[in-house]
Amino acid sequence: MAEHECVQLVPIFSELGSEQLDIIESIVRHHHYPAGSTLFGADDPLDSLMIVAYGQVKVYQLAANGREQLLYLLQTGDIDGEAALFENQRRTSFGEALVPTDVCSIRRSDFQDLMQKYPSISIKVLNVFGKRLNQLERQTTSTATESVEARLANYITETAAALKTYTFKLSLKKKDLATFLGTTPESISRKLALFERQGLITQKPGKVIEINDADQLLLTE
Amino acid sequence: MAEHECVQLVPIFSELGSEQLDIIESIVRHHHYPAGSTLFGADDPLDSLMIVAYGQVKVYQLAANGREQLLYLLQTGDIDGEAALFENQRRTSFGEALVPTDVCSIRRSDFQDLMQKYPSISIKVLNVFGKRLNQLERQTTSTATESVEARLANYITETAAALKTYTFKLSLKKKDLATFLGTTPESISRKLALFERQGLITQKPGKVIEINDADQLLLTE
DNA sequence: CGGATGTTTGACTCGAATCAAAAACGGTGG
DNA sequence: CCACCGTTTTTGATTCGAGTCAAACATCCG
Numbered sequence: 001m002a003e004h005e006c007v008q009l010v011p012i013f014s015e016l017g018s019e020q021l022d023i024i025e026s027i028v029r030h031h032h033y034p035a036g037s038t039l040f041g042a043d044d045p046l047d048s049l050m051i052v053a054y055g056q057v058k059v060y061q062l063a064a065n066g067r068e069q070l071l072y073l074l075q076t077g078d079i080d081g082e083a084a085l086f087e088n089q090r091r092t093s094f095g096e097a098l099v100p101t102d103v104c105s106i107r108r109s110d111f112q113d114l115m116q117k118y119p120s121i122s123i124k125v126l127n128v129f130g131k132r133l134n135q136l137e138r139q140t141t142s143t144a145t146e147s148v149e150a151r152l153a154n155y156i157t158e159t160a161a162a163l164k165t166y167t168f169k170l171s172l173k174k175k176d177l178a179t180f181l182g183t184t185p186e187s188i189s190r191k192l193a194l195f196e197r198q199g200l201i202t203q204k205p206g207k208v209i210e211i212n213d214a215d216q217l218l219l220t221e
Numbered sequence: 222m223a224e225h226e227c228v229q230l231v232p233i234f235s236e237l238g239s240e241q242l243d244i245i246e247s248i249v250r251h252h253h254y255p256a257g258s259t260l261f262g263a264d265d266p267l268d269s270l271m272i273v274a275y276g277q278v279k280v281y282q283l284a285a286n287g288r289e290q291l292l293y294l295l296q297t298g299d300i301d302g303e304a305a306l307f308e309n310q311r312r313t314s315f316g317e318a319l320v321p322t323d324v325c326s327i328r329r330s331d332f333q334d335l336m337q338k339y340p341s342i343s344i345k346v347l348n349v350f351g352k353r354l355n356q357l358e359r360q361t362t363s364t365a366t367e368s369v370e371a372r373l374a375n376y377i378t379e380t381a382a383a384l385k386t387y388t389f390k391l392s393l394k395k396k397d398l399a400t401f402l403g404t405t406p407e408s409i410s411r412k413l414a415l416f417e418r419q420g421l422i423t424q425k426p427g428k429v430i431e432i433n434d435a436d437q438l439l440l441t442e
Numbered sequence: 443c444g445g446a447t448g449t450t451t452g453a454c455t456c457g458a459a460t461c462a463a464a465a466a467c468g469g470t471g472g
Numbered sequence: 473c474c475a476c477c478g479t480t481t482t483t484g485a486t487t488c489g490a491g492t493c494a495a496a497c498a499t500c501c502g
Contacts, residue, residue, distance in 0.1 A: 061358060063366040068366075069362035069365050071361065087348055115340060116340050119337050119340050122336070122340065123343065129350045129351070133353060136358065140292065140360055141290035143361065147489075147490090148489080149489095173449095179365075182364070184492085186450080186490090186491080189449060190450085396481095406480080408459075410481060410482055426467090427467095
């Protein structure tokens with residue numbers, strides 16, 4: 001059954017046997033969100049763990065001045081970035097589906113029972129958080145100390161590396177990419193045009209980018 | 222015995238009985254670091270959990286252009302910010318003692334055994350990481366979207382709130398505070414002078430700051 | 443096809459970094 | 473306890489990256 005998928009998808013349950021997966025499946029709830037809809041908002045009670053079964057979710061915060069900061073882009077198989085699941089806290093970020101998205105959720109208390117019963121789950125979750133912390137540490141370092149040019153060049157090469165191809169489609173609108181990199185859509189536009197003039201990349205229709213000189217791109221300051 | 226302290230200090234062990242604390246104490250190693258010394262560097266193998274028994278440790282990263290970004294300031298009772306303890310990874314950050322510091326460490330494998338034996342520990346660690354993620358998310362949002370002025374105003378009010386006093390001593394040199402806030406020592410100096418001219422704060426000898434108008438400070442854009 | 447949404451380009455402004463030098467501070471040893 | 477030296481901080485002058493605003497242009501989708 002299609003609905004079994006989300007539990008199997010998620011690495012945090014990977015060490016469990018299929019009987020245990022059945023148990024988990026029985027306590028999971030399924031939701032569907034159309035593109036553009038809100039999964040959760042700041043101040044919502046944080047009472048369940050979310051698993052993205054299919055789709056793409058942007059998780060962002062609002063600064064005091066109202067500006068948006070994209071923190072994570074959750075893909076199929078990712079779990080919700082909110083880390084305070086284990087305490088009684090409210091959310092501090094917003095989640096929005098970028099494409100039609102299926103989500104499974106497990107209530108906090110159920111998930112805590114699971115962690116008590118299967119300690120391997122907590123260790124897996126710890127690893128997920130660990131990776132996220134590392135990613136966020138690098139993001140912080142980079143927005144705080146590097147130029148827009150360098151950050152964008154970095155984003156392009158990292159995305160290409162993750163997809164193992166030199167030609168790929170930007171999965172975000174420039175506006176969202178801008179809030180991710182801590183800049184503006186205009187600046188991104190200009191810098192991409194600059195990279196193209198320098199012969200480092202080629203922009204093709206449909207937000208597709210081809211990297212011509214990855215080495216030089218990485219040297220961008 | 223004084224050396225028992227570090228295990229008792231740490232909230233992650235708070236639910237354990239004293240017999241269990243004894244066991245943990247027996248597998249812990251003690252280290253001392255003079256002010257200015259390095260606890261660990263990038264590329265060091267990450268093979269143990271560190272607990273700050275006494276002192277202050279700055280944890281920072283280097284950006285590609287060589288600039289420093291302060292990520293955390295570990296105080297007495299904090300555990301090491303490196304999140305990838307549970308996988309076989311290398312460090313990506315540096316740790317430096319700002320004052321003479323005592324540290325206890327537990328080897329990775331020992332700590333993993335502890336987590337298997339006492340699941341409450343993993344949940345506590347999860348909470349610590351969760352808080353750190355939240356803090357880092359706010360830091361990222363703030364450096365990426367707010368002005369130096371707003372970030373500094375925020376830092377001052379938050380520090381005061383944490384210490385529950387309007388008069389406090391800056392625990393960092395301006396150079397370190399600058400890398401934390403993603404700016405330069407010169408800018409901090411100027412902005413503090415500005416706040417003082419505006420009557421929001423008073424600067425006193427010994428890096429002491431007194432807040433005169435917390436409300437107005439928070440409104441700084 | 444047409445309107446809305448997203449993107450590019452241009453002109454302008456401004457915050458904050460940089461560089462340089464003076465001033466203040468703080469720890470050390472005599 | 474004070475004088476001294478290195479470090480930290482402040483102040484000033486200047487530069488520059490990148491944000492803002494506005495308008496033209498492209499693209500997407502119903």
